Amino acid sequence: MTERSRPRLNIGAVRSTFAPWTDPTAKPLVRFEKVVKRFDGETAVNGVSLDIYPGEFFALLGPSGCGKTTLMRLLAGFETPDEGRVLLAGEDLAGKRPHERPVNMMFQSYALFPHLSVERNIAFGLKQQGMAKDEIAARVDEMLSLVRLDGLAKRKPHQLSGGQRQRVALARAIAPRPKMLLLDEPLAALDKKLREETQFELMALQQQLGMTFLIVTHDQEEAMVTADRIAVMRAGQIVQMGRPADVYEAPNSRYVADFIGDVNIFEGKAEHADGVTVRMASAESPQGFDIVEDDKIEIGATAWLAVRPEKIQVHLDEPPPGPNRLAGKVADIGYLGDWTTYLVELESGRTIRAARANASRFVDRPVDWDDQVWLTFARDAGVVLTQ
Amino acid sequence: MKRGLSGFNIAALVVGFGFLYLPIVLLVVYSFNASRLVTVWGGFSTRWYASLFRNEQLLDAIWVTFRVGLISATIATVLGTLAAIALVRARRFRGRTLFSGMVFAPLVMPEVILGLSLLLLFVSLGLPRGFWTVTVSHATITMCYASVVIQARLAAFDRQLEEAAQDLGCPPIKAFFLVTLPNIAPAVAAAWMLAFTLSLDDLVIASFTSGPGATTLPMRIYSQVRLGVSPEINAVSTLLIGLVATGVIAVYLFQMRRKTED
Numbered sequence: 224m225t226e227r228s229r230p231r232l233n234i235g236a237v238r239s240t241f242a243p244w245t246d247p248t249a250k251p252l253v254r255f256e257k258v259v260k261r262f263d264g265e266t267a268v269n270g271v272s273l274d275i276y277p278g279e280f281f282a283l284l285g286p287s288g289c290g291k292t293t294l295m296r297l298l299a300g301f302e303t304p305d306e307g308r309v310l311l312a313g314e315d316l317a318g319k320r321p322h323e324r325p326v327n328m329m330f331q332s333y334a335l336f337p338h339l340s341v342e343r344n345i346a347f348g349l350k351q352q353g354m355a356k357d358e359i360a361a362r363v364d365e366m367l368s369l370v371r372l373d374g375l376a377k378r379k380p381h382q383l384s385g386g387q388r389q390r391v392a393l394a395r396a397i398a399p400r401p402k403m404l405l406l407d408e409p410l411a412a413l414d415k416k417l418r419e420e421t422q423f424e425l426m427a428l429q430q431q432l433g434m435t436f437l438i439v440t441h442d443q444e445e446a447m448v449t450a451d452r453i454a455v456m457r458a459g460q461i462v463q464m465g466r467p468a469d470v471y472e473a474p475n476s477r478y479v480a481d482f483i484g485d486v487n488i489f490e491g492k493a494e495h496a497d498g499v500t501v502r503m504a505s506a507e508s509p510q511g512f513d514i515v516e517d518d519k520i521e522i523g524a525t526a527w528l529a530v531r532p533e534k535i536q537v538h539l540d541e542p543p544p545g546p547n548r549l550a551g552k553v554a555d556i557g558y559l560g561d562w563t564t565y566l567v568e569l570e571s572g573r574t575i576r577a578a579r580a581n582a583s584r585f586v587d588r589p590v591d592w593d594d595q596v597w598l599t600f601a602r603d604a605g606v607v608l609t610q
Numbered sequence: 611m612k613r614g615l616s617g618f619n620i621a622a623l624v625v626g627f628g629f630l631y632l633p634i635v636l637l638v639v640y641s642f643n644a645s646r647l648v649t650v651w652g653g654f655s656t657r658w659y660a661s662l663f664r665n666e667q668l669l670d671a672i673w674v675t676f677r678v679g680l681i682s683a684t685i686a687t688v689l690g691t692l693a694a695i696a697l698v699r700a701r702r703f704r705g706r707t708l709f710s711g712m713v714f715a716p717l718v719m720p721e722v723i724l725g726l727s728l729l730l731l732f733v734s735l736g737l738p739r740g741f742w743t744v745t746v747s748h749a750t751i752t753m754c755y756a757s758v759v760i761q762a763r764l765a766a767f768d769r770q771l772e773e774a775a776q777d778l779g780c781p782p783i784k785a786f787f788l789v790t791l792p793n794i795a796p797a798v799a800a801a802w803m804l805a806f807t808l809s810l811d812d813l814v815i816a817s818f819t820s821g822p823g824a825t826t827l828p829m830r831i832y833s834q835v836r837l838g839v840s841p842e843i844n845a846v847s848t849l850l851i852g853l854v855a856t857g858v859i860a861v862y863l864f865q866m867r868r869k870t871e872d
Binding site: 299301320321322326327328330332334335336337338347348351352395396399 | 768770771773774775776777778779780781782785789792793
């Protein structure tokens, strides 16, 4: 994280109480109503309904081609919906062209005007609004210091580094104080370190400006870190929407579980339930799995148990027999410094991922390649998925 | 690898450049010939330049040529830009292939046929041939060259820049002038220069479409040469060469300066 000083906001304090989507009286800033968009017969957006609230940092997450960028372009006005409506502050945007919409977009390619200097790039939107010259100059200065580009006002875009260009694009988009900022893969072109730093800066900036942000990304980490809520998209539809932790810990489908983070999925059948615990039979584990009772589970139906790698413990000594226990050999070790990922091959031939935080610098006996290990996890570590 | 030039390389260069420039050098040298005979050297003199400026017919032809060039190049550049936009932007419209083929047809069509068809058109429309018929004809022919040059640049232009301008509150037409045009300006300028040069040295089309009172310089030179080469022609040609060379060098220096500024 950056050490450069900037008035620090306690984002956590603001965020933990921010949940307008739970308030039935709250008015959304943006509403998508059963929006459908087709390109040459192919459906890019397939009946999306979505509310985004004022002050929210909302992320559309999905693989390329899932329709997330189209959804954003529908809001910016570069595409028109074939069916449904897009509303901004209660007003239907149909018939409003991009330049008439009070939302600004930060393009993935940044789309900086190559023939204009940094300050004239930032001033571009302000000039269109017909703002007075001295006001424009003041706003440009304010924006330059906000994104820490003081002193670079006279440079041309091609004289800037990638990170600086990204900041200019951001400053240019927020300078006209839009009702909403749309960010199309804003950090995709930055290297990892800079990307992480910028994620936190984006959040701070959003809180500072009190502006509503909609970010489109295929990078789950980016969405998880920055957003209040995430909508996971697949083939033109939203498959799950919620706070990052909810989506991660309680995915509603194998698709979401697999798309966000790493996951091990075990297929099985629920056998019986005693009101507290459900016993699930599976080919993977001789004693089956014990899971916390969940009303989604139907006895006798096929279900999938999804367990995240960090929730699986690796043992070198055999634990007492029981459910939620798997035996195997270490096939591969991925040492990441902060984490170590073990790929354990079960007797069935399946490979399971288990991860361990490297909390201390030295371990008595590290788990090694080809070691015989046992994997266990708690009753509440997994999520049962029915689709 | 040897870095210097071998004997063969030097010979090839001399022959190549000689082939290209010897006729031009001869023309320039003989424009300073004191003798009236074009092929006999009679000492250095600038008398043909002086007499050139007293030759009303020649001066008139120069003036006509420049006016035709300026106007037709401007028309061709505007039309060429519009055609390029249509071809690059509208990827799918009915008859796109036909349209793009038709825009480029004059590039490969024999000039004589173009000139003849234009002449027939003007005759059937009953238009008196003169200054404007030459100008329009030149605009027609050079437009496709202009369009090719601009199209190449426009295809490489990032469309998102225009979207960004619109997103920031700029109506589409204004976005074109504020963002697209400044970025394709070098190609537009190059297209204009090309159209102007093509118009400047065209003889065939002008011969077909011009009428009394609108004799262009190439036509004048050609008709005078048929009556016998006058050193005045050498002088005017030398001036033309000087003008074109100055233009080329100016453009080069301008581009160099822009590069170092960047």
